[in-house]
Amino acid sequence: MLFDVFQPLPADPILGLSLAYQQDTNPHKVDLGVGVYKDEAGRTPVLESVSIAQLRLHEAEETKSYQGPAGNVQFNALLQALIFGADSPQQARIRTLQTPGGCGALRVAAELIVKASPDATIWVSDPTWANHIPLLGSAGLQIRTYPYYDPDTKGLKRDEMMATLAQVPAGDLVLLHGCCHNPCGADLSHDDWQQIADMANRQGFTPFVDLAYQGFGDGLDEDAYGVRLLAAQVPEMLVASSCSKNFALYRERTGAIAVMGANETQAQNTFTHLQSIARGIYSMPPAHGASLVEMILSDSALRQQWQLEVQGMRERIHSLRHQLADALRPYGDFDFIPQQRGMFSFLGLSEAQVQRLQQEFSVYMVGSSRVNLAGINAANLPYLAESIGKVL
Ligand code: LMR
Numbered sequence: 001m002l003f004d005v006f007q008p009l010p011a012d013p014i015l016g017l018s019l020a021y022q023q024d025t026n027p028h029k030v031d032l033g034v035g036v037y038k039d040e041a042g043r044t045p046v047l048e049s050v051s052i053a054q055l056r057l058h059e060a061e062e063t064k065s066y067q068g069p070a071g072n073v074q075f076n077a078l079l080q081a082l083i084f085g086a087d088s089p090q091q092a093r094i095r096t097l098q099t100p101g102g103c104g105a106l107r108v109a110a111e112l113i114v115k116a117s118p119d120a121t122i123w124v125s126d127p128t129w130a131n132h133i134p135l136l137g138s139a140g141l142q143i144r145t146y147p148y149y150d151p152d153t154k155g156l157k158r159d160e161m162m163a164t165l166a167q168v169p170a171g172d173l174v175l176l177h178g179c180c181h182n183p184c185g186a187d188l189s190h191d192d193w194q195q196i197a198d199m200a201n202r203q204g205f206t207p208f209v210d211l212a213y214q215g216f217g218d219g220l221d222e223d224a225y226g227v228r229l230l231a232a233q234v235p236e237m238l239v240a241s242s243c244s245k246n247f248a249l250y251r252e253r254t255g256a257i258a259v260m261g262a263n264e265t266q267a268q269n270t271f272t273h274l275q276s277i278a279r280g281i282y283s284m285p286p287a288h289g290a291s292l293v294e295m296i297l298s299d300s301a302l303r304q305q306w307q308l309e310v311q312g313m314r315e316r317i318h319s320l321r322h323q324l325a326d327a328l329r330p331y332g333d334f335d336f337i338p339q340q341r342g343m344f345s346f347l348g349l350s351e352a353q354v355q356r357l358q359q360e361f362s363v364y365m366v367g368s369s370r371v372n373l374a375g376i377n378a379a380n381l382p383y384l385a386e387s388i389g390k391v392l
Pocket of ligand 1: 014015033034182
């Protein structure tokens with residue numbers, strides 16, 4: 001039989017944790033696995049601005065007819081302005097295509113790169129988000145890594161990273177986390193972005209920024225610093241973005257891929273290929289999430305409300321970083337946690353310690369000891385810290 005060849009695969013290293021957590025009957029269980037924002041009550045609520053937009057959309061929507069492979073053009077323009085800055089001088093050289101989430105953006109971009117240059121290699125940070133490799137690699141892109149996180153210092157392997165990037169040849173691409181590095185939380189400094197821009201110009205590689213957490217680090221504009229610096233200085237670049245986290249639209253699959261060309265004609269030509277690739281994979285992206293984002297970003301009061309909600313999520317995560325470092329103080333120095341940004345940090349535990357935490361204490365995190373800080377709250381923090389202390 002056709003499908004007899006298949007042996008069962010292990011669960012996804014990140015998404016698989018949710019099912020295991022749901023099935024756990026321990027009343028003290030703690031979920032620091034999948035990267036979704038949670039409030040103090042452990043819920044992932046629909047944002048208030050999104051709820052209002054949904055009501056308005058319900059009243060205003062007149063058709064569910066097709067939109068085309070580029071998706072919602074107003075959404076594309078608004079998201080492009082959010083990422084690159086509304087007054088960016090590069091706007092005319094940029095084209096943005098709505099995609100099914102940030103994953104769709106990464107996959108469509110990978111297909112585009114392979115179409116442009118079948119021999120291109122993309123360099124990704126070591127470590128990088130676990131799904132980067134399947135998303136990019138299954139399009140046929142060759143992948144190499146550059147040194148990034150140093151488990152000893154809990155910071156960047158800056159010298160090794162720069163030395164490796166200095167060897168990336170013309171025609172290759174370098175994938176950079178725009179902010180809130182997933183999984184390690186250690187971000188590039190302003191000076192690092194400048195050095196990378198200089199190398200891209202000198203050596204001829206193309207930067208590809210994954211901006212999945214805009215607003216969760218230091219602010220909406222602050223988190224776009226690297227993207228905007230590169231856009232101002234390099235001839236070509238790609239930016240994958242996601243509304244999963246900052247609009248909490250996770251299951252609505254709302255994201256975009258932006259391409260910046262050396263000139264407007266080249267950007268427009270490339271955009272036609274992006275549309276053709278989308279048509280060949282999923283035809284067109286789902287409409288609902290992008291309609292909500294369009295409504296929020298184009299209404300000043302709603303936009304203001306959304307910005308306050310993003311600020312609230314960002315500040316809560318930042319406060320939890322401090323609280324966790326304080327709670328773990330009896331067991332070691334975790335002061336690196338408040339220095340990092342976004343939802344994730346590595347605790348620096350071994351795979352065996354992570355297993356013990358899950359099996360003996362019902363504390364769930366990714367095998368690399370990546371924790372989603374947003375899963376912490378006042379009620380579970382003492383138990384969490386005590387459990388971590390016991391496996392250390
Ligand atoms: C994560 O890293 O946990 C999130 O981006 C969710 C996912 O799809 O892996």
